[in-house]
């Protein structure tokens with residue numbers, strides 16, 4: 180489950196262009212997974228977006244509780 184999501188938009192993505200999205204597991208602490216993500220041009224020369232996220236593992240009952 181997404182607990183935190185930070186997105187920095189560094190440069191516009193031209194309509195119709197193809198981009199490279201890379202996502203990596205930065206670190207894991209128990210139920211917490213810290214993810215890094217970047218969106219670049221396919222040759223990697225232009226950074227469009229970078230993001231960090233924290234995902235927390237949950238049980239199905241967590242969802243049902245609302």
Ligand SMILES: CCCCCCCCCCCCCCCC(=O)SCCNC(=O)CCNC(=O)[C@H](O)C(C)(C)COP(=O)(O)OP(=O)(O)OC[C@H]1O[C@@H](n2cnc3c(N)ncnc32)[C@H](O)[C@@H]1OP(=O)(O)O
Pocket residue numbers: 180181182183209210211233235236237241
């Ligand atoms: C025209 C253009 C169209 C474009 C189109 C495309 C749009 C593209 C947009 C994409 C955008 C995607 C958007 C995704 C959208 C959803 O992902 S929807 C889901 C949103 N998330 C939710 O609703 C989660 C709501 N929150 C919860 O349910 C609960 O707070 C959580 C996250 C499950 C955590 O609750 P819990 O399991 O009871 O855990 P809890 O004991 O509170 O915390 C566990 C640990 O995590 C830590 N923690 C919890 N929350 C946080 C936090 N926020 N920060 C830091 N630490 C935290 C705690 O400190 C704790 O740490 P430790 O003490 O264990 O070291």
